[in-house]
Amino acid sequence: MKTYALFASLLAISVSPLSAEVIRSVDKDGNVTFSDAPVPGSVESNRVVIDAPPAPTPQEASESERQAQEMIQRANRNQAERDVQADDRGARIKAAQMDLDSATAHLREVQVVRAGDRQSLANGGSRLRPEYLERVQDAEQQVMDAQKKLNEAKLSR
Numbered sequence: 560m561k562t563y564a565l566f567a568s569l570l571a572i573s574v575s576p577l578s579a580e581v582i583r584s585v586d587k588d589g590n591v592t593f594s595d596a597p598v599p600g601s602v603e604s605n606r607v608v609i610d611a612p613p614a615p616t617p618q619e620a621s622e623s624e625r626q627a628q629e630m631i632q633r634a635n636r637n638q639a640e641r642d643v644q645a646d647d648r649g650a651r652i653k654a655a656q657m658d659l660d661s662a663t664a665h666l667r668e669v670q671v672v673r674a675g676d677r678q679s680l681a682n683g684g685s686r687l688r689p690e691y692l693e694r695v696q697d698a699e700q701q702v703m704d705a706q707k708k709l710n711e712a713k714l715s716r
Contacts, residue, residue, distance in 0.1 A: 583607045648715055655709035662705040666698040 584592045584601035597604040615623065676691040 580606055580608050648712065651712040651715065652709065655705065655712040659702070659705040659709050662698070662701040666695070666702050669694045669698045 581593045581595065582597050583605045584594065584598035585603040586592070586598065586601050592598050592601070593607070672687070672691065676688055677685040678688050679685050
């Protein structure tokens with residue numbers, strides 16, 4: 560909406576004929592001042608008429624308005640695309656966070672030592688079976704992958 564107001568005001572300025580009369584004053588040091596009244600103490604003051612360029616033709620005004628409308632439409636499309644990208648990014652982050660939460664819960668589950676996860680040793684002790692260690696390692700890798708996806712989603716634009 561701000562974009563529309565800006566272009567509308569620029570268009571209005573570009574199609575309205577302007578002319579103004581100002582006073583050009585020069586002081587004793589040669590400094591020039593433009594104002595609506597002569598500057599007191601100036602050594603020279605002249606009236607100067609500032610004419611605006613000629614008013615545009617109806618075709619030029621129409622073309623200018625068409626270009627302004629195109630710029631507004633382009634700006635609106637770009638904003639809509641940014642909004643969609645932001646929504647898409649938010650959805651990707653949310654999904655990645657859910658995946659990470661799920662992978663973390665799964666890791667906690669598989670870290671629990673259950674019956675059959677230990678094997679007896681000849682000296683009377685026991686150790687964790689390789690299957691248990693692989694299961695935990697796989698779950699840890701899933702957490703790392705999910706964390707990587709979440710980081711990528713957060714960094715994406």
